[in-house]
Amino acid sequence: MVSRVERGPVADWFWTIDRLFLFTFILLMGIGLMLSFAASPAVAERLGLDSFHFVKRHAAFMLPALTVMIGLSFLSPRQVRRTAMVMLATALIMMVLVLFVGVEVKGGRRWLSLLGLSIQPSEFMKPAFVVICAWLFAEHARQPEIPGNLFAILLFGMTAALLIAQPDLGQTILIGSVWSAMFFMAGMPWLWIVVLGVLGATGFFGAYVTLPHVAGRVDRFLTGEGDTFQVDTAHDAIVHGGWFGLGPGEGIVKRIIPDSHTDFIFSVAAEEFGIVFCMVLVAIFGFLVLRGLSHAYRERNDFNRLAVAGLVLLLGIQSMINIGVNLQLLPAKGMTLPLISYGGSSMTAICVTAGFILALTRRRPEKRAQERSLFRSVAGVPAE
Template sequence: MTAAPTGEAEPGRTRAGLKAQAASVLSLLDRPLTSYYLVIGCTLLLLALGLTMVLSASSVVQLKNTGSAFTLLQKQATWVAVGLPLMAITAMLPVRTFRVLAYPIMLLAILGLALVLVPGLGQSAGGATRWLSFGGGLQLQPSEPAKLGLVLWGADLLARKEKLRMLTDWKQLLIPLLPGTGLIVLLVMLGDDLGTTLVVFVIFLALLWVIGAPLRLFIGVLGLVMLLASILIVVEPYRMKRLTGFINPTGDPLGANYQSNQGIYMLGSGGWFGQGLGEGRAKWEYLPHGDTDFIFAVLGEELGLVGTLIVLGLFGLLAYAGLRIARRVRDPFMRLAATGITIWVVVQAVVNIGAVIRVLPITGIPLPLVSYGGSALIPTLIALGVLLAFAKREPGARQALAARGPGPFARVLSWLGLGPR
């Protein structure tokens, strides 16, 4: 017998090695705590990127206005320092707690949205009235906790009806879920916030999709969404300018299209690897709202295509983890809530990034976990804490966590008498 030529054997060994590596990666994805660690890892990496880019995008303007380049960074770091412990505590709560808290969160959010419309309390910016002012520069955007309230309330409502086998009638799918969603949408619409209105509707559709609503119901709701969006666009001149600017990007370059033009220029100027952290031009007042709505453009300018792909990859992994949790948990409430939270965060990211790269009109929605702002950051971190709590209830997750032992944060809570019982 003669040995096979080396040139013929090498490709076979290479293919076998690639198959072994692929099998190793797939085995990692099949582990019980995969979703848990993906949510934690993606969240922390996006927060770190966000803090870095908030500093880079705001340093020049803040130095000019306040005398310190670190003003917005310090505020954002404070909100992160508040939000992360809240996320950790939320992850340790039993599922029943979320079902109990869903109703007061929903009621408080509706009350906050109503108070925004009261003259003297509501603060306007960018054509929308979104914030409650408490003096001393402290503001709250009630529409952000309203998203969390709608997810938990809607999930609990549909889970109860599914347990009672009431969802065979399409009316039970909509009542009282549709009136509750409609009330939030109405209050948000009165504040002229089209972007949040669309996200609320997406959460509503996600809940209906998970519960198995018929196609005709989706078509009807989508028609209603399109009608309301059209009304909101027509009645507000600044939205019409944004829409016409999106349709005709070469028109009005110093007016309606200025922000989008500058954003795409900054994004494109980054090349493959960017101009370097702190080396971008956007911070020199060339790009409006570079630390909030258009932070993705600043990131692309300074970190290049590689940086933007990392952000897209992190949101993609977060979407995978959230939907994996929804698929693996057995409880209908957890399945509904996990899907709603995942769709909320990911769709908001898609809408923000889509506006920056000019495939969607500008809506003023921030990039979750990355853009500056505590009103959006803290509810998002709490929602991700809910996802972590659900991830612990995937098959085999409890045993894996018990074998690993409590983490340092859990031990501190236990010493303080605040740990789970």
């Protein structure tokens, strides 16, 4: 335990960081490892691998991902911006390379193979994209003559175009939703709300008309006809588990879910640990979002406010999409459950997101002064 009277980088970090945030992120990583034991052996055996192949890899990803999260949490807001700028530029270049030399999986080019590892650049693009857009919106609010909003729109258009080219409509919808929420919080004019709403609806209709795989997923969701084996099996697993589950290792339906260790790990959790456990899991994600928005509400600095809100919404909306697909509330879409699903790129990128959140929500002298000023103004106490 670090004493309050100690002085140094680690002691200052420990007493200024939001420890509830930190504990919650680590808790989710632990739950992810536990569920990997439940969900991945059947998949590994079908592929002719060692039963605990994915469990071992999941555990191996955790240490560097946790190191990244802790390391980034030491950064100042300015250093967060600079780190995000470098990360975004690198990720966008890699997303261009993916279109030419990427590994094709299930009709999509989303991964680069480097040194024997499969890296999904779009995962690392997301937290960096949110931070840079927050900075652009904040700069425009601070100095209206700076075309920050226009640059943010252009950045979103370029990023969305690269995602659609892969194609990855799910990630496009995810960053579009977060970007729109940030633009709204930054004071988006009503005209822009109407224009962007029309453009979004037009884009979705265009994707339905021009992209067969999008039309197929939407049609299967609406009609229930066609290849719905995976989502139907996931639904059966949830129903089979009941309120309290069958117990660890006792799941039966999970054994035939093709992507039980990634996109449909929530269904495995429901079968073995029950609906009550899944409700607790949803509550944990809800806590992260609400606590982050609470931090953002109290924040006077526009960049910190928009960045924290955007990053927690990124986690919340991604988890909502994953859980919605498992519950057959949304069309099937390959998207991981943050810090729970198997995947090195996903886990590391989510830990980057968590590290940025921890860094931006740390209590600093100027931040504490702002909070005291806000409290006095709300309470009607005269300034000192």
